[in-house]
Amino acid sequence: MALYAFLLDLSRCIGCEACAAACIAGNELPAGAQYIHLIEQTHGVFPHLTGGFKNHRCYHCADAACVKVCPTGALYKEDGLTRLNRDVCIGCAYCTDACPFNVPQIVDGRSSKCDACAATTKAGGQPWCVRTCPSDALRYGERREILAEAHARVEAIRARYPKARVYGEAEAGGLGVVIVLPDAPEAFDLPANPQTPLLLDVWQKVVQPAAVGLTGLSVLVTGVAAIIARRNHMKELAELRAQQAQTEQNAGAQEGER
Amino acid sequence: MGKVQLQISRRTFLKGALTGSAGAALALGALEEAAAAPSGKGATPWYYRGEIKRAYSVCDMCPWRCGVIVQSVNGRVYKIDGNPADPKSRGMLCARGQAGASFMYDPDRLRSPMIRIGERGEGKFQEVTWEEALDAMAQKLLAIKEQYGPESVAIFGHTSGEFWFTDYFAQAWGTPNASKPSSSLCTSPREEASLLTVGLPVGGHEPVDWEGVRCVTLIGSHIGEDSRNTVMQDFTRAWARGAKVIVVDPRFSSAAAKADYWLPIKPGTDTALLLAWINVLITEHRYDAEYVAEWTQGFDKLAAHVAEMTPEWAAAITELDPELIRTTARVMAEHLPQSVIVPGRHVTWYGNDTQRMRAVYIINALLGAYGREGGIYFNKSPYIEAYPHPPFAVAGSSGGCSAEPGAENGELPVGPSGKARADGARTKFLRGPTAMQELIEPMITGEPYPIKALIVYGVNLLHSIPNVPRTIEALKKLDLVVAIDVLPMEHVAWADIVLPEATIYERFEDVWTVSHKTPYIALREPAVEPYADTKPAWWMARELGLRVGLEKYFKWETVEEFVATRLQSIGYTVEKLREEGGVIVQKGKPYLSDFKGASPFKTPSGKIELYSEALALAGHDPLPVYTPVEEPPPGWFRLLYGRHPVHTFAKTQNTPLLHQLNPENELWLNAEVAASLGLKNGDRVWLENQDGARSGPIKVKATQRIRPDAVFMSHGFGHNAPGLSLANGKGASDAALITRYALDPICGGAGMRVNFVRIVKEA
Numbered sequence A: 001m002a003l004y005a006f007l008l009d010l011s012r013c014i015g016c017e018a019c020a021a022a023c024i025a026g027n028e029l030p031a032g033a034q035y036i037h038l039i040e041q042t043h044g045v046f047p048h049l050t051g052g053f054k055n056h057r058c059y060h061c062a063d064a065a066c067v068k069v070c071p072t073g074a075l076y077k078e079d080g081l082t083r084l085n086r087d088v089c090i091g092c093a094y095c096t097d098a099c100p101f102n103v104p105q106i107v108d109g110r111s112s113k114c115d116a117c118a119a120t121t122k123a124g125g126q127p128w129c130v131r132t133c134p135s136d137a138l139r140y141g142e143r144r145e146i147l148a149e150a151h152a153r154v155e156a157i158r159a160r161y162p163k164a165r166v167y168g169e170a171e172a173g174g175l176g177v178v179i180v181l182p183d184a185p186e187a188f189d190l191p192a193n194p195q196t197p198l199l200l201d202v203w204q205k206v207v208q209p210a211a212v213g214l215t216g217l218s219v220l221v222t223g224v225a226a227i228i229a230r231r232n233h234m235k236e237l238a239e240l241r242a243q244q245a246q247t248e249q250n251a252g253a254q255e256g257e258r
Numbered sequence B: 001m002g003k004v005q006l007q008i009s010r011r012t013f014l015k016g017a018l019t020g021s022a023g024a025a026l027a028l029g030a031l032e033e034a035a036a037a038p039s040g041k042g043a044t045p046w047y048y049r050g051e052i053k054r055a056y057s058v059c060d061m062c063p064w065r066c067g068v069i070v071q072s073v074n075g076r077v078y079k080i081d082g083n084p085a086d087p088k089s090r091g092m093l094c095a096r097g098q099a100g101a102s103f104m105y106d107p108d109r110l111r112s113p114m115i116r117i118g119e120r121g122e123g124k125f126q127e128v129t130w131e132e133a134l135d136a137m138a139q140k141l142l143a144i145k146e147q148y149g150p151e152s153v154a155i156f157g158h159t160s161g162e163f164w165f166t167d168y169f170a171q172a173w174g175t176p177n178a179s180k181p182s183s184s185l186c187t188s189p190r191e192e193a194s195l196l197t198v199g200l201p202v203g204g205h206e207p208v209d210w211e212g213v214r215c216v217t218l219i220g221s222h223i224g225e226d227s228r229n230t231v232m233q234d235f236t237r238a239w240a241r242g243a244k245v246i247v248v249d250p251r252f253s254s255a256a257a258k259a260d261y262w263l264p265i266k267p268g269t270d271t272a273l274l275l276a277w278i279n280v281l282i283t284e285h286r287y288d289a290e291y292v293a294e295w296t297q298g299f300d301k302l303a304a305h306v307a308e309m310t311p312e313w314a315a316a317i318t319e320l321d322p323e324l325i326r327t328t329a330r331v332m333a334e335h336l337p338q339s340v341i342v343p344g345r346h347v348t349w350y351g352n353d354t355q356r357m358r359a360v361y362i363i364n365a366l367l368g369a370y371g372r373e374g375g376i377y378f379n380k381s382p383y384i385e386a387y388p389h390p391p392f393a394v395a396g397s398s399g400g401c402s403a404e405p406g407a408e409n410g411e412l413p414v415g416p417s418g419k420a421r422a423d424g425a426r427t428k429f430l431r432g433p434t435a436m437q438e439l440i441e442p443m444i445t446g447e448p449y450p451i452k453a454l455i456v457y458g459v460n461l462l463h464s465i466p467n468v469p470r471t472i473e474a475l476k477k478l479d480l481v482v483a484i485d486v487l488p489m490e491h492v493a494w495a496d497i498v499l500p501e502a503t504i505y506e507r508f509e510d511v512w513t514v515s516h517k518t519p520y521i522a523l524r525e526p527a528v529e530p531y532a533d534t535k536p537a538w539w540m541a542r543e544l545g546l547r548v549g550l551e552k553y554f555k556w557e558t559v560e561e562f563v564a565t566r567l568q569s570i571g572y573t574v575e576k577l578r579e580e581g582g583v584i585v586q587k588g589k590p591y592l593s594d595f596k597g598a599s600p601f602k603t604p605s606g607k608i609e610l611y612s613e614a615l616a617l618a619g620h621d622p623l624p625v626y627t628p629v630e631e632p633p634p635g636w637f638r639l640l641y642g643r644h645p646v647h648t649f650a651k652t653q654n655t656p657l658l659h660q661l662n663p664e665n666e667l668w669l670n671a672e673v674a675a676s677l678g679l680k681n682g683d684r685v686w687l688e689n690q691d692g693a694r695s696g697p698i699k700v701k702a703t704q705r706i707r708p709d710a711v712f713m714s715h716g717f718g719h720n721a722p723g724l725s726l727a728n729g730k731g732a733s734d735a736a737l738i739t740r741y742a743l744d745p746i747c748g749g750a751g752m753r754v755n756f757v758r759i760v761k762e763a
């Protein structure tokens, strides 16, 4: 089975938001939902400036934290992409907390994020955002072709941008959005080393069954259960994070000793 | 029919649509399902569950006009995409084009003809039938014509049906006072400068030969924020190919962020920079000498004129580094003739704009760009006949963006009672298309003769014409104000009669013809039925024509018939055009080599006139001169305005999809200045201009991206029409703060960057 991916060329993106608009129009997103946000990046002091736009959108991580924490299977992997089935989402918001990029939002009580235009691409079309991007900053296709294109583009812009690099080849297990970055990730407000919280696997195996129990309940008495689930979840997640921080510290300390 | 106020509570559009059609009911059922599960596992969206109908048309969300394919199911549009065969869209659309359906399904739309029952400006109306509205309008127009002559009716128009009012009806009726804001409030300096210098208009589609360009210079042109689709495509592709990019802008625009050289110029000093560039090109012998010898005249005078205008001279004026000025001139020259200063679009800045644009074209000529591959091509209009109407009562009316109406012999056209334009052409300014802002004064003073009626089609009078208080005064004085629009914009409240228009995707429209490198003709057919009781502009113009004795111009009964007649002249039918993908692309003559030695330059000399005899004769500077503009006093900032990529003029702020992407504008304020004023990002402030006009509140964007002496905001916000339920009260209006303007003595353009504002923390 082929893996699919997007190319996002932040050296070309001109911040026009055509992609964001096409996504809302083509997917008839409910009011308030938006899968792409353009975030201006500026560095330096007038008049010595550099800048561009970060396209804040789901990066379709191979090792997707959102999928791992999703208790209902609303979020799932397919063809290398992270899909979302809003039908079965219960709005527990675990995904919004787990995503290392802060992507999913709860809109109308359900998770809301890019599903890589499942309906359109399965009908043989290109994703709406890709089709309309006037600057050819977006492409969609088989991941290895997208990776090759990304590397070729990075080479082509190196004269202009010495720090240019491909982002997402290995990050978070390999992103389904391969980014041509003209500068260091920090300059585009991207984590240099995005990580699925270390203990998510534990979470998936041990904590989630409890959450699923709550899920069953929530189907019966929706609102209340969601609140309980959320409250428990927040506590659990805080604990996990504390443990993780502790583990990292220990690891760091060990490294320091060596 | 009941009383309505423009403050209509927000109702769901679908509810309205349902009362009319069973098809919509079906679509609604499916739609609700889709909304519940837009991407459910295996769920098929509603729009794949009915038969998809495709219609070809042309986007109307901005005046650039990209070709589209509109897909609809069961009478409801679900997606609008670029038509791949269209030379402008090439299958893509900008954010605004993507929001075409959102604009059409805006629940705030005008839905019925209305007649005013309150005071003007109060916004109290009675819904009436089309017969009642048109009869009343016709009666009043005839009475005004009887007493003052047909010239006393002014017609303002913009958007895709403007032709029917500002051109067809205006000429048939006999008024030379028809005007489009795209001229004197936007492009007329660049058009007149181009006519004076190379004898050719720039035209609606700037003829930059992007495919081969190797160096692009932008002056204030903020591609990316100005999101004209094709220009963004061309610019980013040229950039990706490695073309050098030079951006002159007081603001670090999205385009500046891509530039190889950014020149953060002091506003108002561009002509000094241009003259210094000319100085470098000439003194360092870096111009295309052979081309200049063959195709230009006046070079020696130009060389003498700029001899002292060194980069150091300009640096003191522009606050730029002289070495940066020198280097950029050299970079331009290294890439000639594939090196172009882009003409820009909105260039009515300081009132001396025709001269600045002449300097731009002089550089393009020194670079040998005109008629060269990768430079500036010669555009050509597509071949198709006009509809064979009887001779009009006045020849040439609004003039569009690129020509002076009916001025071939140098004389202005006159109306049936012997009056020429009332805008002061030939007295207040030399030449150019009808200047909209200069038609306001005659409405108030009656000089040179009274203008008594105004038909306004799709122009938001209070967001486009400078000096809003004056416009309001004029609106109070008129005997008749008719507003034709899609939405209850603020000026609609000032109308006596309101006519609601069907949007482009709800109506058939005349074919769209584009003067271009590859001239082309595009079909505009409807995708769905008109909303509520709305009608197309052609229908309104015709019905009105029949009521005011202009039957002979309206022998055709439908626009389809009108279009079929035109298409016949090139051996086409609507069906054939549809089968061929909605677009007919013809061959152009883009390069000098296509003219086989003959001159394509339609100046008196047949050459590019670096030195303009015509201007000298008329008493204007024959070579561009830098004249300083007034500077903001301490504590005040020059008000700059421009575009946000998801909005057009004051037209789209209420479009739900675009409102979601950008609900309000921000005040760009230099970060250090903001800190010194104790302001931070997100603070809300008011702005007050030199005349005491206020607008706001507006959110501060404290940024390094702008000079300390200017502030910037995107145009078109600060709506105060209660009927615009999303846009009302959001952001500040640049138009409200532009109470003064500098009239360009050559082209009649209104320079609007001459206003100063100060920041007020409390309302």
Ligand code: SF4
Pocket (backbone or CB within 6 Å): A012, A013, A014, A015, A016, A017, A018, A019, A020, A038, A055, A132, A133, A134, A135, A136, A137, A138
């Ligand atoms: S459409 Fe393309 S250029 Fe425009 S914002 Fe999106 S990615 Fe950037």
Ligand code: SF4
Pocket (backbone or CB within 6 Å): A057, A058, A059, A060, A061, A064, A065, A066, A067, A082, A098, A099, A100, A101, A102, A103, A104, A113
């Ligand atoms: S970016 Fe966030 S939402 Fe998208 S796949 Fe990764 S974890 Fe999930």
Ligand code: SF4
Pocket (backbone or CB within 6 Å): A022, A023, A024, A026, A027, A035, A036, A057, A113, A114, A115, A116, A117, A127, A128, A129, A130
């Ligand atoms: S792939 Fe589809 S769903 Fe995802 S951002 Fe693009 S248009 Fe939206």
Ligand code: SF4
Pocket (backbone or CB within 6 Å): B059, B060, B061, B062, B063, B064, B065, B066, B092, B093, B094, B095, B096, B097, B098, B227, B228, B229, B230
């Ligand atoms: S540039 Fe955008 S709004 Fe303008 S016509 Fe093209 S798609 Fe429509």
